[in-house]
Amino acid sequence: MxxxxxxxxxxxxxxxxxxxxxxxxxxxxxxxxxxxxxxxxxxxxxxxxxxxxxxxxxxxxxxxxxxxxxxxxxxxxxxxxxxxxxxxxxxxxxxxxxxxxxxxxxxxxxxxxxxxxxxxxxxxxxxxxxxxxxxxxxxxxxxxxxxxxxxxxxxxxxxxxxxxxxxxxxxxxxxxxxxxxxxxxxxxxxxxxxxxxxxxQESVIPDYDAAGVVRGPSGTRLEGIAPSNLYRASDGLWVIIAANQDTVFRRLCSAMERPGLAEDPRFVDHSARGIHQDEIDAIIADWAAERTAEQIRDTLDRAGVVVGPVNTVADVVRDEQFxxxxxxxxxxxxxxxxxxxxxxxxxxxxxxxxxxxxxxxxxxxxxxxxxxxxxxxxxxxxxxxxxxxxxx
Missing domain, CATH: 3.40.50.10540 (Crotonobetainyl-coa:carnitine coa-transferase; domain 1)
Structure with a gap:
């Protein structure tokens, strides 16, 4: 061709x-x-x-x-x-x-x-x-x-x-x-x-047309999608933890040795966590702040929770998967x-x-x-x- x-x-x-x-x-x-x-x-x-x-x-x-x-x-x-x-x-x-x-x-x-x-x-x-x-x-x-x-x-x-x-x-x-x-x-x-x-832009237009919602910037997270955010580790590095699916969230709670969070009415399902996003983010942030980025990734990888670093290009060119x-x-x-x-x-x-x-x-x-x-x-x-x- x-x-x-x-x-x-x-x-x-x-x-x-x-x-x-x-x-x-x-x-x-x-x-x-x-x-x-x-x-x-x-x-x-x-x-x-x-x-x-x-x-x-x-x-x-x-x-x-x-x-x-x-x-x-x-x-x-x-x-x-x-x-x-x-x-x-x-x-x-x-x-x-x-x-x-x-x-x-x-x-x-x-x-x-x-x-x-x-x-x-x-x-x-x-x-x-x-x-x-x-x-x-x-x-x-x-x-x-x-x-x-x-x-x-x-x-x-x-x-x-x-x-x-x-x-x-x-x-x-x-x-x-x-x-x-x-x-x-x-x-x-x-x-x-x-x-x-x-x-x-995903649901931006239907959200506005159906409900008058004008979506705006939400920083490091998506509004109503929780937990899925950046969290700072004890060594100052940022780690992304994405556990907004119910089954993955339960695995995260177990990995943090807080299994009861998965049954808390504030966090019991996707909709509830979206309403109480600030609260669950604060709990995870406190847990992450007591561990290094490597410790966080190792713990959550073993638990089957979606987790990853925020790499610079220097990290990317060393990445074994790439x-x-x-x-x-x-x-x-x-x-x-x-x-x-x-x-x-x-x-x-x-x-x-x-x-x-x-x-x-x-x-x-x-x-x-x-x-x-x-x-x-x-x-x-x-x-x-x-x-x-x-x-x-």
Whole structure:
């Protein structure tokens, strides 16, 4: 399967990464003079390189092509005639302005699946607005749910709205490919960052519609779900204890040597514990404060209670479970004798597992020869001329 990835920054490249992880041939197309800014993102630097791009560029080939020029658009149309999927995350109307909208592309390749990620979607009164993940999180109400009551709603230290948009785009692309197997026709997969953030909000909308409940931030816990919270151990570390299911709560009470709590009318079932959440949290917090984090985890693991640490990345890269499942993978950097660790492939498939076969961070145009010669049959003279004129 051949995927052409357009666009920049996170949502589109993340969608392309997921497809590449599962075996698609992904060709990332960048403007010759304006490479993806994601190449310069990331908080850590080594030998003048940042590494956000390393992960999102894995399993991809990198070519340069000026889609704004008529000649570049013609070359893109030639690639489209051979492709299965196009993924893009430009502002709506951009491809149409270049004469490369879905109508034109489907004339060339009726079976093409076009994944389009934008701030607000391809239709509606706000479709033409620029949109980033941070604003999408706010517009969708997702940001309002984060943090603590009466404090400014913080963002997660990630562009989670972009990631959700990329994941929904891949879900839609795969569904469209399944549909194409029956109909023979491609279609447009229209993904909005705002809607992607809205889609993960569980019962927020029905809670409001049915009962007028405006859910808000609840700090380290979920209101009405107890006990499921952070508790500080005697060594200062935080431990997550999640025992909100009745059977698990009884096991927690036994492990704390307080079996009678499970029969206390305040805590006897899920609804009662939700009403008396502060009280049960205080009891568990007092118990945890007398034990180290390791003692808490060992005790509750033996009792069958759901428990875990709050790991930093330094803890994560040492985690034996992640390592055993191949979730910490060296990524090679083409042209450089170096590797950098990155996340593995999710999900794990038993018969056709994904892999990080090609490393990350190819330079812009690194694969021009492989793509333009092999796919389009260009010769040296043609490629030299196009490069000299800034088309590739």
């Amino acid at each position: 051949l995927v052409l990835e357009l666009g920049t920054l996170i949502a589109g490249p993340f969608a392309g990464r997921l497809l590449g992880d599962m075996g698609a041939r992904v060709v990332k197309i960048e403007d010759p003079g304006r490479p993806d800014p994601l190449r310069t993102w990331g908080q850590g630097e080594r030998d003048g390189r940042r590494h956000f791009w390393t992960v999102h560029a894995r399993n991809k080939e990198s070519v340069t092509l000026d889609l704004r020029s008529e000649e570049g658009a013609t070359i893109f149309r030639d690639l489209v005639s051979r492709a299965d999927v196009v993924v893009e995350n430009f502002r709506p109307g951009t491809l149409e302005k270049w004469g490369l909208g879905p109508g034109e592309l489907h004339e060339i390749n009726p079976g093409l699946v076009i994944g389009r990620v934008s701030g607000y979607g391809q239709t509606g009164p706000q479709a033409k607005r620029a949109g980033y993940a941070s604003v999408a999180e706010g517009v969708s109400g997702l940001r309002h749910l984060n943090g603590f009551p009466d404090q400014p709603p913080p963002r997660m230290a990630l562009s989670i709205g972009d990631t959700l948009g990329g994941m929904f785009a891949v879900q839609g692309v795969l569904a469209a490919l399944v549909a194409r197997a029956t109909s023979g026709r491609g279609q447009v997969v229209d993904v909005a960052l705002t809607e992607s953030c809205l889609a993960v 390592r055993a499942r191949g979730m910490l993978v060296p990524h090679t950097v083409p042209g450089v004798d170096d590797t950098v660790l990155g996340p593995g492939v999710v999900p794990v498939l038993t018969d056709t597992p994904g892999q990080v076969g090609r490393g990350g961070a190819p330079e812009p145009g690194f694969d021009n020869d492989a793509v333009y010669r092999d796919l389009l049959g260009m010769d040296d003279a043609r490629m030299s001329d196009l490069a000299a004129r800034g088309v590739i």
